[in-house]
Each structure stands twice: as C-alpha cells, then as structure tokens.
Amino acid sequence: MDTSSSFFQQISKDTDNLNIRFEHDRGYLQNVQTDTVPVVAVTLKDAEAKRRLNALGNYFTRSWSPETGCQICEEEKLDLVKMDPTSYPTVMLSVFVVRPTPFLEPFFERLAALDYPKSHIHLTTYCAVPEQQMFVNEFLEKQGPNYRSVEEIDPEKYMDQARAFQHAVKLCLEKSECDSLFYVEATAQFTWPGTLKHLVSANRSVVAPLMTRHNAFWSTFWGDISDDGSYKRSDDYFDIVERRKLGLWNVPLVGTTFMLSRWALSEIASDFVEEPFFYLSIASTTAKKNIFVYVDNRAQFGRLTNPVNFKLNHLHNDMWQIFDNPLDWEERYLHPDYHNFVNKSKTKDDFEQPCPDVFWVPLMSETFCRHMIEEMEHFGQWSDGSNYDARLETGYEAVPTRDIHMRQIDWEEQWLHVLRTYVYPIQLKIFEGYSDKPWARMNFVVRYMPGEQPFLRFHHDASTYTLDMALNRAHVDYEGGGVHFPRYGCKLVETRVGWPLIFPGRLTHLHEGLETTSGIRYIFVTFVNP
Incomplete structure (x- = not known):
C-alpha cells in the first residue's frame, strides 16, 4: 500500500x-x-x-x-497570420438577447467591427425580448448582407435559451463547412476587434474569452462548482480574473460567450444534459462527454454589461444606466473631449469664455442630446408656460418656460450624479475657491418654438451658477435663438450641441433667451446650488 x-x-x-x-x-x-x-x-x-x-x-x-x-498555449494553435483570409475556418456567430440588456447599439457596432471576414461567418440571432427586437433588426438590415448566411431563431418556437442554443448547434452541424460556433450574449461588449481571430487561433474544444463586469469580479467563467450546482470560487480565481496569471485555463463552467469546435458541438448534440440553468447544462454536458473547457485571459477582450436592474419603461433606457454600467454610460453619453478638460494640467485659462465669466465646456455627447430630446417628446407633458406651476413647492414660477423637469421622467438622481461626478471637477477649475459640491432642484429641458414660446425675457437665475446646454443645432434644426448678456453686450447665437454655457446665476449675469424664428430649439438648464 x-x-x-x-x-x-x-x-x-x-x-x-x-x-x-x-x-x-x-x-x-x-x-x-x-x-x-x-x-x-x-x-x-x-x-x-x-x-x-x-x-x-x-x-x-x-x-x-x-x-x-x-507553455501549452501554443500547442495546437492555428496560425492565422500564415493563412490567406479566404482559407480561414468558417464560424457560426450565434447572437443571443435573452433578457432586457443595456447598450445594444454599441454591442452590435462592436460585433460588426470584429476583424474576421464576414464571408466566413454564418450569422444566427435569437431575441427573447420583443421590445429590443428593433436593435437586432437594425443590425441585420445594415450588416446582414455582408455575412455568409443569416438565420433568425424564432423565440416563440424555441422559448428558452437552452433549446434555442441546441437549435443553433443543429444549424451549424447541418453546414459541412461550419467549423465552430461562437456563442455570444448581448452583455458581451467586445472592445478588441481581434477577439474572434484570437479564439479561432486558440483552436480548443471549448474556449471562452475572459471578460468581467466593470470594477467587479463577475466574469465569463467559474473556477469551481458546488455539489448543489451553485457557484464555488477556486483558489486561483482572482489570479486569473485579475490577469496576474496569463494563459489558457481548464475550468468547469463558462458563460455569456464561448467558442465550441465542431467536434464539441457533435458531442453536445448527441446527449445534452438538462439542468436548472443554461450554463450548468453546458458544464454538465461537457463534463459527461470529457470535453475540456477553457477560459483564455491572454488578451483584453472587452467587458460585460450588468443587466440586473435594466428596465424597459422609457424610450432610451440606456440613459438610466449611469450607476450600474458607468463605463458604458460614459462612452455613450459623455462628450469625447470631456476628459481632456479635467486632467490636472488644465486651468481656467484653457476654457473658452465667449462672454466674461461665461465658460464653454464639452460635457455631453451628441447622442445624449438627441436621446434627451426624444425622451422629452416621448414623455410629452410640457408645462403650459404660465406663472402657475404645480410642480414647484410654492406653485409659482416667476420666469416660466415650456419645459419638462428631470424628476418628471425619474432622471433627477442620474443628473445629480452627473453634477457631482463630472461637473464638479470643472467647477473647481473655472470658479477657483468655490468648492461646495453641486446640487440642484431645478433641472429641466426647455422648448422654444414660434407659436408656443419663442423667447424668454430678461432675468437672473436663482442659482449660484447655471448650466445652459444646447441640445440641437442652430441653422439646422432651428433659426434664431441663443442667449444675450446685456451687462457685457454679448450675444451667443452659434451654440454648440453638448457644450453647456456655465455662468454665475445671481447678480452679474442678467440674460435673455433670444427669439427662435423657425424650427424648434431645445436647451437643458440646471440651477446649481440655489
């Protein structure tokens, strides 16, 4: 013994x-x-x-x-660099929208940008969320003709994820030239276009790209599984997730996105194990068939969005994702030049002042501005422009406008977060010595148009400082408009979309809204620290 x-x-x-x-x-x-x-x-x-x-x-x-x-990473590697793209393996890209998912537009843009010949990709899609089918349709309309073939999996016929996946497997196996299946759920944001090439090159039976949620350890694999089928952390989980150890790792379970070879597909198709949830079914089936499953953390493939609190009760629901998916929200809704103006080297002198103590700041993207306008019109409950305003505690508005408040669309907390997180660093630069954190009760979108309210009379704002941001384009969406500061003899007509004018509210900056002569002008206004 x-x-x-x-x-x-x-x-x-x-x-x-x-x-x-x-x-x-x-x-x-x-x-x-x-x-x-x-x-x-x-x-x-x-x-x-x-x-x-x-x-x-x-x-x-x-x-x-x-x-x-x-040392095993180069074993069995398929060197695509030495191959002509016309000889690349053919892949079935199976895209699954299985639950309400944020940021589908950038997801599909990144999917289309994967660096792999579309003539060697069979595309299948499955959308179990009817309210988001429009994003799939838009992608298919734009990109569908570029792929080798396109097929939609009917969610009414295949009502759960596992059955839809099994049908995708069947579709691949029916095509003699389908060498592998790349399963992708819509929470996988591939920021690296080389992802698909990398996984094909790895040439494994099942391989998942390591991806995590932003600033979290939720990832595309489990290091271990408990007896009851629940999650169990392996000793090296954090080493792999934080990429302290790089390689191809044999793991028991992968999810969200993974590639399966044709051999693995044929094994899975012959005896698929039903489990309480889909990823565990894959894990049990591969374990039963002795199919090794790997996670690859040798590259930065992208990240996972967090869909847990995502709701579909607005027109542009991504706007409400500033807390759950801050990085995706920033990329979509912050102005692309914003971070250039908040780095330590920038001072007040680096900000344009089209009028004295009126600062122009790149804050929000054109996408944000367009979505905000569309959200306002979708909500549709514009005030009547009278002095009586039931939305205010006093019921009285001295300088009324036709507007909608952020709290009416349940977006006040999100905008206050924008003020604290993104406006505050700007405040510290342009108003030196004023360090109070920004807060505002009056956050609203104003609509100016002939026949309704084309202008606004002279007034001071009830604020320490004001943000007045153009949401649409002068001379394109409307004519006229702008703002006039009589104390300085300064008129601003050529406003910039997403660039708020930031200026002191009380005492020094009396101003008026100039007449909009045609079209519709929209502005976003915030009275900071009233």
Missing part, C-alpha cells in the same frame, strides 16, 4: 493536503502532509474530484509556471 503517496495520489473532493511545487518550467504535485511528490494522480468517477484534478492539471508538468508562463 502506498500510504505515503510516493507514487500514486488519489484526488478526491476532500483532498486538501495537495500543493503545486514549481521548478523552473515544471509543476509537480506535492502532498504537503507526507512531503512526497507522487508520480501519478488518479481519481474516481466523482464529478467534484474530476474538477479538482482538472484544476490541478493547469499547473502539472510543463503547462504553466511562474517563470515561463503558459
């Missing part, structure tokens, strides 16, 4: 006395209890023990070591 594990080491779910010892490029299994280095590791037909063996196998022999890194 080899009681000291000198030659054999049995791996079980309860084995906690094992370690990996490295010597240059080799990893050895070490029994720390007996201080031996067994030659052979064996396990019984126990699922958890097999997962434990696979996890340890990531470091055995010349798989991975701290000195040399991943």
